[in-house]
Amino acid sequence: MSVTEPRGFTAAGVPAGLKHSGTRDLALVVNTGPRNSAAAVFTSNRAVANPIIWSRQVILDGVVSAIVLNSGGANCFTGEQGFQATHATAEAVGDALHVSASDVLVCSTGLIGEQLDVAKIQAGVEDAADNLASDGGGYAAEAILTTDTHTKTAVRTRNGYSIGGMAKGAGMLAPGLATMLVAITTDADLDARALDRALRSATRQTFDRLDSDGCMSTNDQVTLLASGASGVVPDEKEFTGLLTDLCHDLAGQLQRDAEGASHDIAITVTQAASEDDALEVARSVARNNLFKTAIFGNDPNWGRVLAAIGTTSAEFDPYNVDVSMNGVRVCHAGGPDEPRERVDLTGRECTVLIELNAGAESATILTNDLTHDYVHENSAYSS
Amino acid sequence: MSVTEPRGFTAAGVPAGLKHSGTRDLALVVNTGPRNSAAAVFTSNRAVANPIIWSRQVILDGVVSAIVLNSGGANCFTGEQGFQATHATAEAVGDALHVSASDVLVCSTGLIGEQLDVAKIQAGVEDAADNLASDGGGYAAEAILTTDTHTKTAVRTRNGYSIGGMAKGAGMLAPGLATMLVAITTDADLDARALDRALRSATRQTFDRLDSDGCMSTNDQVTLLASGASGVVPDEKEFTGLLTDLCHDLAGQLQRDAEGASHDIAITVTQAASEDDALEVARSVARNNLFKTAIFGNDPNWGRVLAAIGTTSAEFDPYNVDVSMNGVRVCHAGGPDEPRERVDLTGRECTVLIELNAGAESATILTNDLTHDYVHENSAYSS
Numbered sequence: 001m002s003v004t005e006p007r008g009f010t011a012a013g014v015p016a017g018l019k020h021s022g023t024r025d026l027a028l029v030v031n032t033g034p035r036n037s038a039a040a041v042f043t044s045n046r047a048v049a050n051p052i053i054w055s056r057q058v059i060l061d062g063v064v065s066a067i068v069l070n071s072g073g074a075n076c077f078t079g080e081q082g083f084q085a086t087h088a089t090a091e092a093v094g095d096a097l098h099v100s101a102s103d104v105l106v107c108s109t110g111l112i113g114e115q116l117d118v119a120k121i122q123a124g125v126e127d128a129a130d131n132l133a134s135d136g137g138g139y140a141a142e143a144i145l146t147t148d149t150h151t152k153t154a155v156r157t158r159n160g161y162s163i164g165g166m167a168k169g170a171g172m173l174a175p176g177l178a179t180m181l182v183a184i185t186t187d188a189d190l191d192a193r194a195l196d197r198a199l200r201s202a203t204r205q206t207f208d209r210l211d212s213d214g215c216m217s218t219n220d221q222v223t224l225l226a227s228g229a230s231g232v233v234p235d236e237k238e239f240t241g242l243l244t245d246l247c248h249d250l251a252g253q254l255q256r257d258a259e260g261a262s263h264d265i266a267i268t269v270t271q272a273a274s275e276d277d278a279l280e281v282a283r284s285v286a287r288n289n290l291f292k293t294a295i296f297g298n299d300p301n302w303g304r305v306l307a308a309i310g311t312t313s314a315e316f317d318p319y320n321v322d323v324s325m326n327g328v329r330v331c332h333a334g335g336p337d338e339p340r341e342r343v344d345l346t347g348r349e350c351t352v353l354i355e356l357n358a359g360a361e362s363a364t365i366l367t368n369d370l371t372h373d374y375v376h377e378n379s380a381y382s383s
Numbered sequence: 384m385s386v387t388e389p390r391g392f393t394a395a396g397v398p399a400g401l402k403h404s405g406t407r408d409l410a411l412v413v414n415t416g417p418r419n420s421a422a423a424v425f426t427s428n429r430a431v432a433n434p435i436i437w438s439r440q441v442i443l444d445g446v447v448s449a450i451v452l453n454s455g456g457a458n459c460f461t462g463e464q465g466f467q468a469t470h471a472t473a474e475a476v477g478d479a480l481h482v483s484a485s486d487v488l489v490c491s492t493g494l495i496g497e498q499l500d501v502a503k504i505q506a507g508v509e510d511a512a513d514n515l516a517s518d519g520g521g522y523a524a525e526a527i528l529t530t531d532t533h534t535k536t537a538v539r540t541r542n543g544y545s546i547g548g549m550a551k552g553a554g555m556l557a558p559g560l561a562t563m564l565v566a567i568t569t570d571a572d573l574d575a576r577a578l579d580r581a582l583r584s585a586t587r588q589t590f591d592r593l594d595s596d597g598c599m600s601t602n603d604q605v606t607l608l609a610s611g612a613s614g615v616v617p618d619e620k621e622f623t624g625l626l627t628d629l630c631h632d633l634a635g636q637l638q639r640d641a642e643g644a645s646h647d648i649a650i651t652v653t654q655a656a657s658e659d660d661a662l663e664v665a666r667s668v669a670r671n672n673l674f675k676t677a678i679f680g681n682d683p684n685w686g687r688v689l690a691a692i693g694t695t696s697a698e699f700d701p702y703n704v705d706v707s708m709n710g711v712r713v714c715h716a717g718g719p720d721e722p723r724e725r726v727d728l729t730g731r732e733c734t735v736l737i738e739l740n741a742g743a744e745s746a747t748i749l750t751n752d753l754t755h756d757y758v759h760e761n762s763a764y765s766s
Contacts, residue, residue: 047693047701047717077689079702079718112686113719215673216694218686289672289753290598290761297762303495303601306460310430311599318430319462334430335462336496370672372755378673379680 002153003029004137005164006187008227011136013143016124018072018110018117024143025072026121028128029183030097031065035228038064039195040105041203043220049076050086051106055221058090058105062192064225065099067183068125069107069144071168076112076218085116092122096129107181107221109146109168141166144181147377152253156246161188161230163243167250169220180207180254182222184246187230188239198240199224206247209279210366212258213374214287222247255366256348260373263295265350266364273359277314281354282365284308292370295350300343302331305352315358322355385536386412387520388547389570391610395514396522399507401455401493401500407526408455409507412566413480413515414448418611421447422578423488424586426603432459433469434489438604441473441488445575447608448482450566451508452490452527454551459495459601468499475505479512490564490604492529492551524549527564530760535636539629544571544613546626550633563590563637565605567629570613571622581623582607589630592662593749595641596757597670605630638749639731643756646678648733649747656742660697664737665748667691675753678733683726685714688735698741705738 004011009031016026031038040059042052058064068089075082086106094101108116131139141151145168152167169180190198203222224243255264267285272278285291288308294301302323310318319334328343330336350369368374387394392414399409414421423442425435441447451472458465469489477484491499514522524534528551535550552563573581586605607626638647650668655661668674671691677684685706693701702717711726713719733752751757 045690045693046695046699047689074686077686077701077714077717077719079716082718112684112690113714115719213672215671215687216690218690218693288598289596289757293758293761296758299762301495303457303460304598306430307428307495307599307601310428310601312429318460331460331496333462334460335465336460336498370758372758374672375676375679375753375755375758378676379682 001135001155001164002137002141002166003164003183003185004134005155006162006185006227008032008187008229009185010132010134011140012128012131012133013139014124014127014131017120018070024139025070026124026128027069027140027143028132029067029140030132031225031227033227035189035226036065037062037190037192037195038223038225039192039199040221040223041199043217045216045218047218049074049108049219050078050082051075051108052219052221053083054086054090055105058102063103064105065103066093066097067105067107067223068093069181070121071109071144071146073108073110073114073116074112074219075108075116078113078115081115085118088118089121089125092125096125105223109144109181109219112218137164137166144168147259149257152250154246154249156242158238158242159232159234161186161232161234163246165246165250167254169254180220182250184224186226188226189228189231189233190226190239194236195224195226198236198243201240202244202247205244206251209364210251210255211283211286212255212368251366255368258368259377260371261368262371263350263369264348265295265352265367265369267352267367268362268364269354269356270362271359272356272361273315275361275363278361278363280312281309281314281356282363284312285352286365286367289370295345296369296371298345300325300330300340300345305354306331306334316356320357324353326351384518384538384547385520385524385549386547386566386568387517388538389545389568389610391415391570391612392568393515393517394519394523395511395516396526397507397510397514400503401453407522408453409511410452410523410526411511411515412450412523414608414610416610418572418609419448420445420573420575420578421606421608422575422582423604423606424582426600428599428601430601432457432491432602433461433465434458434491435602435604436466437469437473438488441485446486447488448486449476449480450488450490450606451476452564453504454492454527454529456491456493456497456499457495457602458491458499461496461498464498468501471501472504472508475508479508488606492527492564492602495601520547520549527551530642531640533640535633537629537632539625541621541625542615542617544569544615544617546629548629548633550637552637563603565633567607569609570611571609572611572614572616573609573622577619578607578609581619581626584623585627585630588627589634592747593634593638594666594669595638595751634749638751641751642760643754644751645754646733646752647731648678648735648750648752650735650750651745651747652737652739653745654742655739655744656698658744658746661744661746663695664692664697664739665746667695668735669748669750672753678728679752679754681728683708683713683723683728688737689714689717699739703740707736709734
C-alpha cells in the first residue's frame, strides 16, 4: 500500500513510454486533504536537476497538492529546454487535478543529460490521473524504479494515524542525499513546519547515513505530505520517532538492493570525541575502495580500515584504536589481535566496529562492498 | 641504471626470502660521497608504518648514508615489535657499511599488519652489502616491486650532473603521497636544504597529482640523495625543473601500471578561480566511482563529471561549465553539446577537459578507470 496506506491519499503508476522496457515509469501521488501541508529535503549537490530547481520553489509555502515522479530520465543538465519540460509536467498535473501547478512537486530519475519527451509525459499524467486509486500505492512504487530489482515500501501505524512511504535508489547512494527518491505520506494532522522538523531529524539519522558508493546524486528528493485525514494531532516527538523508524526501514531496503553489492556493511564508530568525528571516520572507511574490495573478497583486511582512518581529521591515536569485524577483534591498540582467519565474511551482513578511545560519541554509516557486478552495472548503464 | 646512473652511488637488489615467490625483495642504495645530503617527503596519512616513524627522524639532520627498502611486508600496525624490526634493519645496514644506523633510511612495502622476519632481513642486508655495485640500480629497482608488473626507472642528465630514480607503486595511489616508494639520486653538489626545496616543489607538481584510486597509503616515501660526485653546483631552478621532469616521468609510469587499469586518464581543469579550486574539482572527478566505471565502459558519461563537480566547494556555475572528452566538447554551459557517440574511448589514453569559466588557474590530476581487474586484484591481495 505504501503511500496510500494513510487516509487522504490516492496514487497511480502507469507506463508513459519513457523507459524502453515499456514498464511503469510515471507515478502520481495526490493529497485529497483535508489539509495539504508538506516538507521536503533535497540533494546537497550544487549541480542539481531541473525538478529540484522547480520543487525547491514549490515547497517554500509548505503547501503541496500532488507529487509527480518519473523514471526513464533525470532531466538534469538539460538546460532551458529541460526546465520547460519540468514546468510542463507540473502544468499537466495541475490541469488534470484542477490544482495550481505551483503546488505540484516534480521528481525525475534516470540518465543525466538527455531531454525528456514532454508529449509522452503529458499523456502519461492524464493516464495516471484517470487511474488514481486509494490502493494505487503499489503501482506508484513500481513506476519510480530504475536499476532497482524490486519496490521499496514501508508503513507505520500508531495511536490512530499512519505513515506510508516508497523509495527508489540502487546506486549513487551518498550523503545529502543519494540517488534516491522517497515519497512519504501521513494522515496525521501536522502543519508544514512540524513536518519539516520531523523530516530533517529523520533523514539526518537515516538516509544521510547511507553511503553506498560515495557518489552524490543531482536528483535526490525526500518528501513528506500530510493530509490530516485521521484527525489526529500526534505528539511531535512520537511522530518524529515513528517517521525515523520508517526512514530507517526504507534506507535498509535501499542498502540491500544497492547495485551489484554482495555485502551490506554497517560501520560503527564508538568512543569518538564528537559525533562529527565518528561520522567522518565511518564515512572515510565506507568510501575506501581498497576496504570495499577486500570485503567483497571476504578478507578482513583491518589494515585498510586503519589506513582510511588515518586520512581523517578526527581525534585519535593510531596506536590506541581497536577494530572488530563480525564480532572478532582483529586489531587492538593499532596492532594485530585475534587471527584474521576467525572472521567469517561469507554471509551478506558485515559489521565493522571501530573503537577510537577518544571520547563518548558514536555513529553508524551503512555501505556496501565494491564488486564485479558494481563495475559491470555502472560501466554499461548509459550504453 | 636508475639510481646508479649518477656518480657516487652503489646499489644492490637481492632475494631475502620475504616474498613467497623467491624473487628479489630487498634493495640497498648507498651514497659513497663525497657529500651525503638528503631530503625526503612522507605520506600525509596520520596512521603511518614503522619505517616512516623511523625515517622521519633520520632525515631531520639532512644526512643519509644509505636507504634500505624491502617489499614483502609493509611493517605497518605491527606495534613495538614492528618498530624494533625497523630499528634492527637500520642497525644491520650500519654494521655492514660501517655507518651510523641513524643515517640509514628504511622503506617497507607489502601487506599491512604482519610482522617482518628480522633474521631474513638481516641476512638479506649482508647479502646486499656484499653485492653492491656501481651498476646495481636495475636489481634494486626490481627488489622494491609488489603488484607492479615491471620496474619503473628514469634518468636525466644536464650540464655535467645527472639525476636517477626508481619507483614502485601500483595501487593506493593517492595524494600526499601514494603507496609509492621512490628513491632518487643525484651527483649534483647540493646541500640538504636545497634538496628539500627542490623535492617538495617537484612532488607537489607530480606524485601529489597522481590519484589512481583515492586511497592513501601508510608507507609512502620519496627520497632524494646527493653525492656531490660530479663536483657541479647546479642552478637551483634548473635542477628543480630537471627533477620535476624526472618525477613526472616516474609518476606517468606508476599511472600506466596501476592495478587493473584499462585507461590512463588526465583530468585537466582550466579557468578556475584558484589552483586549489582546480585541484579540488579534478580530484573529485578522479575519485568518483561512477565516472571511473563509465570510462572503463568507454562511455563518455559527462553527467557524472558534472555531478562530481557539484560536490566540491569550488567557485563555478553548473550552467556555465564546459566538458570535453578526448577533444570532443560533449557538454556546453551545463547542457548537451556534441553527440557523445563522437567520443572515441577505445584507446588507453583519456583526456577530460573541464572549463569552469570562473578564473584563470588550472591543474591536472592523473587517474585510472575502475575495472573488473582492479576489483579482482584488490579483493584477493592478502589471501
